[in-house]
Amino acid sequence: MAVTHVRGAAPGGRPAPAPSGVVRPPGRPRDTRCDTAIIQATLTELATSGFGGLSMEAVAAAAGVGKGTVYRRWPTKGALVADALATLAEPYEPHDTGSLRDDLVAALNSVRRHSIQTLSGRIMPRLLAEKETHPELFETYRQQVIVPSRERVASVLRRGVAEGELLADLDIDLVTDMLVGPVSYRQYTSGSHEVSGTRIGQIVDTVLGGIRLC
Amino acid sequence: MAVTHVRGAAPGGRPAPAPSGVVRPPGRPRDTRCDTAIIQATLTELATSGFGGLSMEAVAAAAGVGKGTVYRRWPTKGALVADALATLAEPYEPHDTGSLRDDLVAALNSVRRHSIQTLSGRIMPRLLAEKETHPELFETYRQQVIVPSRERVASVLRRGVAEGELLADLDIDLVTDMLVGPVSYRQYTSGSHEVSGTRIGQIVDTVLGGIRLC
Known part of the structure; x- marks a missing residue:
């Protein structure tokens, strides 16, 4: 029964x-x-x-x-x-291939998998639209999905700083926005949603060009 | 009557x-x-x-x-x-102060004014959430609001290329994402919505660091 x-x-x-x-x-x-x-x-x-x-x-x-x-x-x-x-929180697998660039690409690929075409990605604009009336729900989503996904990128950047590959006073929060932002923004606002692997590599290379120690 | x-x-x-x-x-x-x-x-x-x-x-x-x-x-x-x-389409005022950096900052500041706290910014997630059932409405919004706002940034970048300040084969569409994306993403997904003028300057400087000809 x-x-x-x-x-x-x-x-x-x-x-x-x-x-x-x-x-x-x-x-x-x-x-x-x-x-x-x-x-x-x-x-x-x-x-x-x-x-x-x-x-x-x-x-x-x-x-x-x-x-x-x-x-x-x-x-x-x-x-x-x-x-x-x-x-919606996903298990976290840290990337450590020894290459800062490859680890950033891998972390951004995990961001890319979360798009408007996934269930979690479709829920995001719903909660955003209802943020004024139910701020606690968007906040739960942010803690469960957005914060961990940013942390994957931020942890790679912190390792780059620790190993002397990136500027010692790097603004980790800002650079995380500069990597995750263009991917997330394009997936939600472009006509096609498609962010290619090539594009992710270009984003990483451009940002690294501006913050890497020569 | x-x-x-x-x-x-x-x-x-x-x-x-x-x-x-x-x-x-x-x-x-x-x-x-x-x-x-x-x-x-x-x-x-x-x-x-x-x-x-x-x-x-x-x-x-x-x-x-x-x-x-x-x-x-x-x-x-x-x-x-x-x-x-x-x-919702806003009148377009091109920026041309003679400084590539200042013009990009000005163009990004116009993106920044469009946030979840404005009427137009509050409409965005609503249309995004209903994109599956009413794709034509999000497309209208995209054409009226998103495309012109990107174009403000892209036109400054094209001028930088024409004047030899940026790489000749610069991917304008990609770099536009890299400037607009971090601002838009942060406004929608962060707890506070606040993107300071300082932060916009840092975003522009980091991207320029990766694409400017020395």
């Missing part, structure tokens, strides 16, 4: 986090496939309708569960969306 | 364009204050609710006119929004 409503669980999806504010009773652990299906449905609804347009009913229907199942786990829409956004 | 419903016309607003597909009858020209109020109300509704959430009724109420007045001028929501977006 407990598993008959577990339908539509996303295969290969990341495990859903423990729902906010819910104390787990002792005994048999809950089937997490149900949570995963709800979280996936929430992210899809968020990308399609934004926070304002998202309803717990639509999430339940898309996840193939009853509305009560969603409410028992997440008492409010805000708690559900916050937990769904927390699953 | 014809003017009694002209209320809420935005003082100092740009003149509204001639409505799409409406043939003007001969005789006394129509009072354009009414159109201006409708166009301003449309832009505000678009920034607040997006295209999907925008209703002709809400626009009419905000402009202080009857619904019929809006429909007589713009038979569809699409035509109204397209004309409203067309008013």
Whole structure:
């Protein structure tokens, strides 16, 4: 009976986090496939309708569960969306090939994979549009997605400074903007979204031309 | 009688364009204050609710006119929004102080004025979020706002090439991304939106460091 409503669980999806504010009773652990299906449905609804347009009913229907199942786990829409956004954080694999240029290119390629054509990338403008009414949701997204993606680039730059390849007083935050900015900006505002690998190499080379010690 | 419903016309607003597909009858020209109020109300509704959430009724109420007045001028929501977006284009003042650096800084400062805190900047993420369902609206926005703002920067770069100050085979499109991208990206994704004049100078100096002929 407990598993008959577990339908539509996303295969290969990341495990859903423990729902906010819910104390787990002792005994048999809950089937997490149900949570995963709800979280996936929430992210899809968020990308399609934004926070304002998202309803717990639509999430339940898309996840193939009853509305009560969603409410028992997440008492409010805000708690559900916050937990769904927390699953967008991606595992961090530091690049260290020994070449500053190659490591920056690799870090920017990970930024490039996150575009308006991915679920996470489609959610971004939705949350941005609703930033005035729900600043906490964009802030959660920023902490889960934007900050870690910048950190991948910044850590390579800091290593370049430590190894004497870049100016000692380099403004890491500024240079991170100068690398990530042109990629993200183009993906969102150009007609085609396409940022080629060649273009990423050119961006890195131009910035390095301005900050590298000769 | 014809003017009694002209209320809420935005003082100092740009003149509204001639409505799409409406043939003007001969005789006394129509009072354009009414159109201006409708166009301003449309832009505000678009920034607040997006295209999907925008209703002709809400626009009419905000402009202080009857619904019929809006429909007589713009038979569809699409035509109204397209004309409203067309008013976002800003007059272009080329910069030519004789200093490549100062002209780039001035062009980037005009990009900086367009942020998420302006009406036009608030409309951007709304249209981006609805790009899949209404690609033509984002494309209109791109042509009216993004393309001219890039062109301000690109024209300064082309002059730098023509005058032998920059590499002859400079990729103007790429370098434009590298100047506009970090400003736009930071305004939309950072916590504070603030891009200082100092930061704009640093961006220009770093890019010039990578592309200037010594």
